[in-house]
Amino acid sequence: MIQKLKIESFKSLEKVEVELGQVNVFVGANGSGKSNLLEALGVLSAAADGKVNDLALLQRGVRPGVPKLYKSAFPTKAGGGSSASTHIRFEAWSGKVEYAVSLNNPLEDPSPAWRFKHELWQDGARKLVGTSPAKRSAEKLVAANPENGLAALRAVTLMADDPALLLLKALQSFVIYSPTTPVLRGIAQENQPRHPLGLSGGQLPDAVRELLLSGADSPHAKMVAQEALGLIEWAKHFGSAPASSMPLSPAAAASPRVIKFTDRFMREGRNVLSGYDASEGALFILFLAVLAAHSRSPQLLAVDNADHGLNPRLARSLISKFCGWVTNNPEKRQFLLTTHNPLVLDGLPLQDDRVRLFTVARTSTGRTVVRRVDIQKLVEKAKGGWTLSRLWVAGDLGGVPNV
Numbered sequence: 001m002i003q004k005l006k007i008e009s010f011k012s013l014e015k016v017e018v019e020l021g022q023v024n025v026f027v028g029a030n031g032s033g034k035s036n037l038l039e040a041l042g043v044l045s046a047a048a049d050g051k052v053n054d055l056a057l058l059q060r061g062v063r064p065g066v067p068k069l070y071k072s073a074f075p076t077k078a079g080g081g082s083s084a085s086t087h088i089r090f091e092a093w094s095g096k097v098e099y100a101v102s103l104n105n106p107l108e109d110p111s112p113a114w115r116f117k118h119e120l121w122q123d124g125a126r127k128l129v130g131t132s133p134a135k136r137s138a139e140k141l142v143a144a145n146p147e148n149g150l151a152a153l154r155a156v157t158l159m160a161d162d163p164a165l166l167l168l169k170a171l172q173s174f175v176i177y178s179p180t181t182p183v184l185r186g187i188a189q190e191n192q193p194r195h196p197l198g199l200s201g202g203q204l205p206d207a208v209r210e211l212l213l214s215g216a217d218s219p220h221a222k223m224v225a226q227e228a229l230g231l232i233e234w235a236k237h238f239g240s241a242p243a244s245s246m247p248l249s250p251a252a253a254a255s256p257r258v259i260k261f262t263d264r265f266m267r268e269g270r271n272v273l274s275g276y277d278a279s280e281g282a283l284f285i286l287f288l289a290v291l292a293a294h295s296r297s298p299q300l301l302a303v304d305n306a307d308h309g310l311n312p313r314l315a316r317s318l319i320s321k322f323c324g325w326v327t328n329n330p331e332k333r334q335f336l337l338t339t340h341n342p343l344v345l346d347g348l349p350l351q352d353d354r355v356r357l358f359t360v361a362r363t364s365t366g367r368t369v370v371r372r373v374d375i376q377k378l379v380e381k382a383k384g385g386w387t388l389s390r391l392w393v394a395g396d397l398g399g400v401p402n403v
Contacts, residue, residue, distance in 0.1 A: 002093070004019050010036065010070060010072065012072070023354065026339075027340070027344075027360065044092060044174075052114040071087075095163060097163050116146055119149055128158075129150045170299045178303075178305065184201040186243075196296045220330060243256055260273075261275075261278050281309050292326050
């Protein structure tokens with residue numbers, strides 16, 4: 001897993017360093033830089049995979065941007081305009097393993113792909129890749145294309161259990177999910193498909209079916225499915241079925257398979273609902289269950305707006321269950337989540353160091369700062385009945401708009 005992430009000169013993140021756990025929740029005002037943090041990791045992911053261009057970024061859920069928008073443009077200390085440098089820098093660590101890259105692109109007339117200015121991949125004293133413009137020139141690597149990273153090429157020579165390779169593969173797997181209700185329902189097309197779920201929630205019926213089938217061999221998958229059902233209080237069963245077998249309106253542009261719910265309150269014969277008719281909250285519960293327990297979920301991933309369509313009390317219960325789904329999974333995964341729902345905070349088991357809460361805010365000069373919430377400093381207020389949600393809304397944690 002990624003233990004530490006460092007970002008320099010990317011959008012509002014002029015210089016940010018974050019020590020990550022297994023489940024990481026980021027709260028902050030709109031425009032504070034939460035999505036910038038996720039997208040910075042997306043750019044690093046593309047670099048670890050050897051190419052940083054619009055296609056590579058879109059595949060990871062990152063909004064492509066020109067260098068003028070990607071590179072921080074804060075005024076210099078002297079106040080005489082902003083830096084003309086076009087380079088952005090990212091670093092990630094896991095134990096002794098480090099992967100770092102700086103990328104540049106002309107502000108005027110930019111290239112389709114960013115160029116690798118520096119790239120470093122090492123495990124302690126063992127340096128696997130260490131490049132710079134001077135070294136590329138000396139080793140005649142410029143002709144080999146500076147828009148290609150070398151770590152992705154070097155990776156094919158390593159053993160599958162090499163710690164250096166494990167870090168690189170985790171970075172390469174990173175994607176940002178931003179589920180939307182029409183796609184979850186199956187009435188809108190998924191524009192960023194992948195397995196098991198598209199980045200907007202597409203393929204949910206197939207993914208749910210696979211999750212339920214895997215429960216025969218995986219006690220963890222079976223437990224997650226049962227607990228997910230328990231969060232949908234009106235449902236007796238859930239699964240998926242061919243759209244042709246479901247009571248769907250002819251106007252519904254359904255996918256070949258759709259989510260199927262059995263309502264426990266309605267009478268037999270009229271108690272079957274599709275994802276088209278069910279609540280969006282129920283669909284989002286299944287979405288998170290799949291990401292937490294499906295064998296093909298990415299090793300490193302983010303969910304932007306993790307309170308999607310949820311009642312506050314349901315959001316609190318879901319995040320509590322979700323943290324257990326992730327931390328108890330034999331297949332280790334690492335999540336970054338953003339939220340605006342205060343009740344999500346009350347569901348976080350922050351006594352477990354694997355679960356971490358961060359506030360994201362902008363300074364008086366517009367720079368994004370990311371701070372981990374120190375629970376030990378809040379113990380006395382907690383004894384007085386103050387919940388994390390109350391403390392956040394009251395401004396005691398930071399990460400709230402100054403309005």
